[in-house]
Amino acid sequence: DTAVSQTPKYLVTQMGNDKSIKCEQNLGHDTMYWYKQDSKKFLKIMFSYNNKELIINETVPNRFSPKSPDKAHLNLHINSLELGDSAVYFCASSHGGLTADTQYFGPGTRLTVL
Amino acid sequence: DQQVKQNSPSLSVQEGRISILNCDYTNSMFDYFLWYKKYPAEGPTFLISISSIKDKNEDGRFTVFLNKSAKHLSLHIVPSQPGDSAVYFCAAPKVAGNTGKLIFGQGTTLQVKP
Numbered sequence: 001d002t003a004v005s006q007t008p009k010y011l012v013t014q015m016g017n018d019k020s021i022k023c024e025q026n027l028g029h030d031t032m033y034w035y036k037q038d039s040k041k042f043l044k045i046m047f048s049y050n051n052k053e054l055i056i057n058e059t060v061p062n063r064f065s066p067k068s069p070d071k072a073h074l075n076l077h078i079n080s081l082e083l084g085d086s087a088v089y090f091c092a093s094s095h096g097g098l099t100a101d102t103q104y105f106g107p108g109t110r111l112t113v114l
Numbered sequence: 115d116q117q118v119k120q121n122s123p124s125l126s127v128q129e130g131r132i133s134i135l136n137c138d139y140t141n142s143m144f145d146y147f148l149w150y151k152k153y154p155a156e157g158p159t160f161l162i163s164i165s166s167i168k169d170k171n172e173d174g175r176f177t178v179f180l181n182k183s184a185k186h187l188s189l190h191i192v193p194s195q196p197g198d199s200a201v202y203f204c205a206a207p208k209v210a211g212n213t214g215k216l217i218f219g220q221g222t223t224l225q226v227k228p
Contacts, residue, residue: 004157040220041201041220041221042116042218042219042220043158043203043205043216043218044218045215045216045217048215056215058215090157090158092157102160103160103216104157104159104160105150105157105158105159106157107155107156107157108155108156108157
C-alpha cells in the first residue's frame with residue numbers, strides 16, 4: 001500500500017509549457033506539503049495545506065499554484081516553466097502541523113525543463 | 115541563509131563500525147530536530163528526533179546527540195549495516211512547536227561497505 005504517491009515520477013518538458021504534478025495520500029492526514037529539492041540537494045518547503053486550506057506559502061513564484069480538491073490530494077500546477085524549475089519535487093503529508101507529527105514523503109517527481 | 119548545515123557531503127564506513135553524521139544549526143530558537151533517511155528514487159523517511167530539552171535520544175542502533183551550546187547535533191549508527199547506505203538529512207522546524215516548515219540540511223551520503 002502506497003502511503004503518499006505522486007504522478008508522474010519523471011517529467012520532461014519544454015520551457016514555457018504548463019504542467020501539473022499530482023499527489024495523493026491514503027493515510028488520512030490533514031496536512032500536505034510540497035517541497036523542492038534543488039541541484040544543491042537542499043529540500044525546501046514550498047507550500048503546506050491543512051484540510052484543503054493554504055497555511056504555508058514560501059516565497060515561491062506565483063507561476064506555482066497548488067490545488068487541493070480534498071484533503072487527500074494536493075496537486076501542483078506550474079505555469080510558464082523555466083529552466084530553473086528543474087528539480088525533484090516531493091509531496092509529503094502529516095497528521096497535523098505540530099512538532100510531534102511526522103511527515104511522510106512521496107517518492108518524488110523529477111522535473112526537467114529543456 | 116542556510117540555517118541547518120551538513121558540512122560533510124559523504125561518509126564511508128565499514129560494516130559493523132560506527133557511523134557518525136554531523137549537523138550544525140545557526141538559529142538558537144530551534145527546539146526540535148529530526149533526522150530523515152533517503153534511498154535513491156524514494157522520498158525521505160523519518161528516522162529519529164530529539165527535543166531541545168534532551169541531549170540524547172536513542173532508538174535501537176540509532177542515537178542522536180544534541181549539543182545546544184555548540185549548536186550541533188550528530189547521528190550515531192552502531193553497528194553500521196550495508197542497508198544503512200543512504201542520504202541522511204538533518205532538519206529543524208522553523209517555527210517552534212510546528213513542523214509545518216521544516217528546514218533541511220543538504221544531506222550526507224553514507225556508504226557502508228560490507
